[in-house]
Amino acid sequence: MKNDFINKLNAYTVLYAEDEDGIRNNIQEILTHLFKEVICVKNASDAYMKYLEYNPDLIITDIKMGNETGIDLLKKIRKSDSKTRIIITSAYTDLEYLLQATELHLIKYIIKPITQDKLMEALEAFINSYDTTKIYNLIPNWIFNFSKATISNSKEEFTLTKKENIFLKLLISKNRIITYEELETNIWDEDSIMTANAMRLFIKNFRKKLPKDFLKNIQGVGYKLVRD
Template sequence: MKYHPLKLLQEMTILFAEDDPIMQDSIARILSTHFRHVLVAEDGAQAMELFNQQRPHIILLDIAMPRASGMEVATAIRQQDPDIPIIILTAHNESEHLFAAIRLRLMEYLVKPVSLDKLRSTFLHCVTELQQRGRIAVQLQSGATYNVNTQSVEWDGKEISLTRNEKSFLDFMLRHRNQVVDADRICFHIDPNHDMTNSGLRNLVYRLRSKIGNKSIVRACP
């Protein structure tokens, strides 16, 4: 299943953090023409809050911000998600930050002012990377295909209806492929208010297997 990068970009959510109100407004307007949703943060702490709450597809961070710099936010995000594309904006081309960018595997380290063409090409490169890392469409063991952007599943030519919790579960597990994740952490991701119990998680997995095949979820709970 192939998707055009530009169309995929228009379905995505980007998190943009910039403390300068004029620059923030200007770049946010540009982003709104490329992405379905633009999450705007005024400082590093708010950027982390939005990341944890909304789980965007791409991150764009100004390097100099109050309450956590762009590099500090990038470091915290990278600890949670090893693959999400992160782009840093800076007014200066400083070597120490460039070395940090390499260690964090940042997608780009852009020096302001950035041209519209450069931004667009960077975003499309992000989409290509997401595709290659299986973050766009994932083929499940049962043969079903999960579209990460739309959080929808297609199986045998039909779109399978999923509940909010089922979408949240699939998204979390696919972002933590090849990792050991305990049931409590999964429950907290699905419902931070602690209403999801281990028993409720087992029922969710049972229902989801009946929808998209037993082989789609080999092991979700201890």
């Protein structure tokens, strides 16, 4: 499995609903090694409560859990949420289930048994559902999510200011030194002035959210990223 793929998954939270203990425990073990946070539940009612509490990026749910169904759960979620990604797992290949599931805008429909290959294929589809230009691997285990304005590693997540978010995207997209003039033009707005003190404070706070020695000052010119 590619490290780049694993690093991208590590930026997200997943909610997994499955009523069969053996299946749930096996899949949970795999997901725990891939995602930033994994929330596991046994039924649709608990899944909905955890969805409201955690607002996960991805929901993986079985279609039938006792007297409840994953379809009803997802229909309830889709009434107000069209963005959360969804993967359904099921032992059923019934056309009615498939048609209902299609209306829920799924990432993938996995027919049980859930093999690792099937799961990884579905998770790759999950990653591909995003605009990949919005997810960057800074260095191993450090992820920059442009759309969420966050930098995360295996232990912490930092929320970027608007200026920090724009500056980091500029550094990555240009892949060269960003001059002081470019910094002032692109980052500072018309209502503020980029004084020397303001810039020093901005860079000092920005560096606290980056990998150590990741942002280098080129004296008298500007800043660039160091990825080696």
